Amino acid sequence: MNIEQLDFYKQAILSLAAFVGLTSFLMLGQGRLLRLIFVFALQGFLLTLTAALAAYSLSNPHLYISVVLTLALKVIFIPWMLRRQVLRMNLHRDVEALNNNTLVMLGGASLMVFSYYVLHPIVQTSSAVMLNALAVSLSVVLLGMLLMISHRQAVAHVVGFMSIENGLFFSAIVATNGMPMVVELGVAFDVLVAAVLFGIFFLHIRTSIDSLDVDRLNRLHEVDDQRAEERKNPSAAVRRLSSGYEVEP
């Protein structure tokens, strides 16, 4: 069955699926946190559009409930909360230097090929048209993981985690016409609780290491911190040496 023979709704769903994949790539290459959160909200919005179209064209009215849930949680509430925290912690001016950006992008593209390769046998055996988008949803999950690996800011990790959940929701829509309502509600509340918990967690990381840069968690010694501080600002070293209780070897 070629795409020309499908009806307009199915073509639109497949196109939106492709755009959901694109937003995952955009998140991967985004160094600014506020823009990252905006793209995340955009992905959620595309997802709700896809789900709404699927609910309409496949006449699955119970999907509308998950549409409303996704819209409320992933397009409005979670991005709003993340944005508020970023603004409150004064992180919105930081631009994260993404090293190996091109390499990460190509890695993401190969993840997409990989998920296609893995799911090809499954897709071949079924006749449901929407199942074509299953590979995209798996790659959204994998790209969310790659986002968590490649970014250093804790907020970016949370966005990556939430986009993994987006991928799972998407695969549930395309593969099974939506999960059972109980599971759906459970997952939604899990995500909500996770978002709140992450907010508290941010505060803790920030009070203990004075930054949300996760790379700083590798340094265990206070000495390391002190050295790093001195590299940035040599007057601290002078102060330490002149205070006299530690002698530089």
Add this chain to the structure above:
Amino acid sequence: MGDQLMNWILAVIQTVLFVALSPLLAGWLKCCKCRLQNRKSPSLFQPYKDLIKLTKKQPVVAAQASWLFTISPYIIFSATVLAATVVPLVAVDLPTSASADVIVMVGFFAFARFFLALAGLDIGTAFGGMGSSREMTISSLAEPAMLMAIFTLTMTASTTNLSVAIGHVVNDGLVLRPSFVFALFALILVAIAETGRVPVDNPATHLELTMIHEAMILEYSGRHLALIEWASQLKLMLYGVLIANIFFPWGIAESFTAPALAYGLLAITGKLALLGLLLALSETLLAKMRLFRVQEYLGFAYLLGLLGMLSHIILEAAR
């Protein structure tokens, strides 16, 4: 036999139209840009006047210039005209576009660019060498992205011949293809980079340290300069026609009757005018980016092309 002759005549007329109308597109672009920036615009036919003025002037050639320097404008211009024969402007299924496919067209562009870069190096000035090296850097990144975008089209139509592929798209009617959306954006990004428009290069300034295209042709004057400028206007129009006719081919003439051809001409004029307006708008809104960020920009274009191809394979595959 008579039919065959008629087709060839039409093909020649189409190429002549291409060459003749390309300064008009450049003039239209300049007009739109001036209006958007609250300036008084030059006449729509100013590029023609410029070309005539340059042709009348005596070309000045540096003493140490080799034969390569004087012959390059002719090679560049004719290679670009040959590329224009491949692209369907008003009608599909013309004999010239049947004889060569889209990869040949990219090859013609590469050929012209090679000679342009050599000519920039030939005099041995600092600006020429700098411009050539930048042009080659950008094109080495832009070409894969462009081929990716074009392969998406050719995979859908299962042919690399442009006019057959465009015919295929017309016959399918309005189909929402995710791969085409990606390919369209990739091709737009590549076209902006390859024709040296604003976010990548600024066509309006000379003697700026960041210039690319103008740096290579700084030593040219007179009819040589006229030919090179004409070739770059032609290249801009070629990219515009590619974008318009591949992704929005409706209106293109499929039979060689007078009304169909006239309608085709009208359609392509409207589409190009709209594209020119959009380009002028984007040039007004965007600032030129740093040279070192061009690779990110073209990397994004490549990614879009790749995603287009992947979504063709993943989402549109026949089962």
